[in-house]
Amino acid sequence: MTWTWIAPLSRYDLKLIGRDRFLLLMFGFNFIMAALLRWLLPWAHQTLSSKGLLPSNSLPFSLADCYPLLMAYFSFFEGAVIAGIIFGFMLLDEKDETTLQALLVTPVPIQHYLLYRIGLSYLAALAFIWVMYLGIGLVPLAPGPLLLLSLGGALTAPLVLLFFALAAENKVQGFAMSKFTGIAGWVILFGWFVPEPWQWLLGVFPPFWISQAYWLYLVQSPHWWLCLLPGFGLQLLLTVGLLWCFQQQVYQNS
Template sequence: MKQAPLAIRLGRNDLRLIGRDQLLISMFVFALLLSLALRYGLPWLNEYLSQHGVMPGELVDRPLYSYYPPILAHMILYNGAALVGTVFGFLLLGEKDDRTWCAMLVTPVSSLSYLGYRVAATSAFGFLIVAGMLVVTHQGRLGLWQLPVLAVGAALTAPIVALFITVTAENKVQGFAVAKFVSLAGGIIVLGWFVAEPWQWLFGLFPPFLVSKAYWMAWNGATDWWAAVCLAIVMQGIMTMWLSHRITRII
């Protein structure tokens, strides 16, 4: 009997592993709940704060609506992708703990093929989650055709998170600490929003920031937002290759 392609065989195994772990499943449920909260909660909160003289008010002279870009970029483009990356990062850590990598050395599957599948699968799931969250939370400021382009850029953050967790954590306990650090690192995106250009571009040294930058540019009607997406794809691709190289040295 002809053997199924590598991607299908590994994909089936991943689905079984995810299905057994209620925590991992809950992460995907959280993405849906977060999207609904942003879609319906933000407009309500914006109206509430405006009616009660808080935003705008004495302390803040702008309505909450003016801060939608950094909020949505951080919660969807970064956290949505990081959520997927965390799920796959824990799958990799599980295989690391079970010494699956050592066993793989005596199989026809090369480490590069294995990591290539991992990166591709994580990116694909990242695209689906981020694109879905963008559609659900869509505020009407962007064209629908722009959403999948932004989702492509954001999706590449997912394998970076997965590989980073795998490289820096020895087990799942350490993985939780690293995942927390990854979540906190997203604050760079929010901080960058308040920095004036051209200094704001310095935050691009943290590649996921560039996807959010593209989102803000598109939100404000800039026609060259796609250039920031392309730069994000290139820089995140370089980071992914570097992390993959680090992993091949420890397999």
């Protein structure tokens, strides 16, 4: 089986995105958010500091102290989530129009097609993460660690895509599910303030490991890369499991 179908399908995807205002907005959202946060966060830090709100007697830290938290959340998590939402909505379109069932009687194996979708979401997530991190630019990071962290963070995109595909039947339900993905990311925000060893319990949420590896790198821990192992492993295992479940769903509905 050759993969010659990828080129025409990619052209079709570009046309589909170009016609969908929501998908175009999501693509542009990364650039808009990065530009806003690059200006807004330093302004908020100066304002809160000058008014004695952060730091204060009750909150002995400044907003600048939380930059690593915000960079991890918006770059490594939200960057990947946005990519997963974009390609998840494209898959929901195909699910709603029974395109996936039609693929079962074509020479294109459904497994190859889904791997194509997953691969695109992963590559888009890599690009979005770099756009967000370098665009916000508040915490410098060497290219090597940034690449490793991005490779791990981007694995969240296929999880979001497959979650949408399994849990939603159409775009209306997909919009509701998108709120859940945002709430799930609160684990990362919450984890910043949880002391060790309790902080490690939040590793049940696989994307948290990527943020934890990032934070450990910033404090020059020699073991930061060890957090990448469960970050990669758990997300890959979940992706394989969700992919298998979705394939079974497609076959059952055919």
